[in-house]
Amino acid sequence: MTRNIEVLVVGAGPTGLTLALELARRGVPYLVTEKSAGPAIGSRGKGLQPRSLEVLDDLGVIDEILANGETGLPLRLHQGHTLSVELATAAGTGARPGVPYPDLVLLPEWRVEKVLRDRLAELGGEVLYGAGLASFQQDADGVTAVLENGETVHARYLVGCDGGHSTVRRQLGATMDGRTHDDQYFLVGDVTIDGLRDDAAYAWFGDDGGYLAVSPLPNADGAWQYQANVVPGPDGSVPDPTLDIFRELFAARSGRTDVTLTEATWLSRYRFNARMVEHYRHGRVFLAGDAAHVHSPAGGQGMNTGIQDAYNLGWKLAAVLDGAPGALLDSYDAERIPVAAEVLAGSSRGFESVFALRGARRFLRDHLIFPLVKRPAIMSRLLAKTNQLAIAYPDSPLTVTEDSRHGSPRAGDRAPDARGITADGAPVRLFDITRGTHWTVLGFGAETAGLLRELQATHGAYVRACLVVDSGPADFPTMLAGPEAGRLFRAHPGTLVLIRPDGYLALRATSARTVDDYLARTLSPAAAPATA
Template identity: 45%
Template structure:
């Protein structure tokens, strides 16, 4: 039983790592000759950092990245303002504490994120077949036969993580509904710069035309971002970038050189109308594309795969097939919300809107309306089934996130379970202080492998019934 993953970007590599650490055979193919070379998706949300903690890559991410810099706006040589992203959005910053171990938006160029994920996958015994393109596929009741430039591949499931122009999505025939901002394009790339002072997102603006230079970790390269009219697209050259900077900054003291990567893209806000059709699934940009405003695209892609990984592994090891249906049911509303938020931020150009504070940290993503959220308590508190399970400190000093880390379910017992035994896929932690999760003594909380609460109940039978739906490793009643 094999999973074939098309695409070795953040979504594909995250899924590959999650499957590999569960012992699920998977093949990853990508039509590119190697990993993506540019800085494109550069912001990692607090929730994505929690995912990376669980996947075993957070140390490398923290070592090679840095907190999101302030935005510095210029008028010529004069500094108009310096503001954090939270100030621009009118939001309160997150505070580091027991429930939030990673409060900062984290700056790391996508090429390095991809590299870290790739290295982790290889460490787990995986490999990526670069230069191998998916051409089409046929599926039947038992699997999928995928045609690639390297020959046919037989897989139990195929997951399209192959970007906004996804071959898998197009071959699947699902709709990709939404809008394209036809009148504008975005020029983006990596370049060295001299003449800038401090670590910022340096913003130079003439009228409505902006040119931004972002310091990247390590100090060698800056990411430049410039909006251009669709009818006035320049050549993709260093001279064009220099001209745009001079035109919009009015400055001749900033010198650009050593263009490493450059791309032009249209701003799209589109989403597939299905994320699953039989044995073929979509994740990441193959399933949804957004404006870059708010930095939601890469983070949402990673969390698609994090939601999908344990479910694929569960079904392949004997859990009911219906478990895979919950992937689409849970992730489509999240993608739709992110699409709407990023489009609004794009139109507002980060100008605060009264009565609306977008949460770009993604800690508030919840599946409490989904099919895998069960809460039969007579009285419910602020925390709900389907919410992210918060971190916490136990009496012995252990962090709950340390307990959650790994591919297992975790049962938190705010009371005594009377030594009941569970299968290998469920770890039990008893005697947790009830105030840690704002629940009454005697409550049972089942935390899914992706860190979301599946069950909140006072009845062990409720937990057992739930486990029968999502895993083959269940204690006998």
């Protein structure tokens, strides 16, 4: 017997679960399969960047994420056994215009997965555990996959979200180009630590190149994430990750004999990789997350980049399955590959700067980088470089270029949030209006009300029109009144702004016809080729 669905999602980590949620809330029949017998238990990634928090807001889980996570945990950085500086990891100013979630949220990856699974269950979905992918074949009509439990699945599309050792990638024959750092391995795990204050994370950098870091994990029954580097021996051997080895390295590198490590729920070993595939799309098969790109942990980008891969791909798959041109899916490659390349380059630079064992890089780290990060302004800039709010798609086939005299945000940029009130005087955010599966068209100034009504009448099935005015009331069903949106978008009266379902600007215009033509060209079933 063959199960027939639209999309087969292989892998139930944050990437696969995000994709499943995107499909579920659009009513797309899908199946999520996972090789493991049950949910993951290790922390692995542990930080959600501001842009990912906006994605999770749109998916309806932000309250649960914030309730379970923690922001502002400082880092106590030691050189040798001596405390060098306590670094702030948050701006400390709270939400600001355009940015409702300015700070990294610390939350172990297994908890992120649980929040996403719970939301998926609310939408009637589930994960099929113990059913990894055994093989697949694709043709012009779809993909036929055989699972390790013996089940056969026929899907229109298959998405490999199955991690760095991806079966999907391997069977595609897609290689990951880049670099593996062979000079050192890292031991990582979740352990219980007694005797260390849990109001901060800690890192020690030794004179011999040794590194150790521990971080308390919120809502994790007292578990801490532990990381330490080890250099291969003369015979190339590397110690296995055991609790005894963790204890030995902690005592030697921290100098703390008053701290005890007890229970370990997860232990692992890995090398830092910075690699990615050349293409994310292979016919009807796609790669996302670690299946497409693997990073060093510097900057906390891996889990976040995977979540945003899935967020980018999900609405496009749903649109094509609803009749949009199949070429829409080509924009996934065009948009996300440059992002991964930039993230890989940045995380590699960060790794080489922070974890250099010797030579000029080590000297610069100890005598330039560490002194500089003690300055709050420098640390603030470093945090801004990793928050992923500046990710943009200016060269995407879905981006309509515009007059360069426009200020930011331009087409291809992330749409900022904006605060205001409704016609009834109730507080509202632009993210409240854009939240969901629809496109949003903003009309700035009362003179755009007629244009918005035209667009709503033609594209109301998948477009929400919103009138933006400096002050209300105004006669329009969805309205955002207040000066903040106009200021943040640098929009003159008469401007129309079209926002994609994933929160990026598609175009700015002054004519409803321009917006209408764009939507017809991008989503119209009439434009879809026969092979879509």
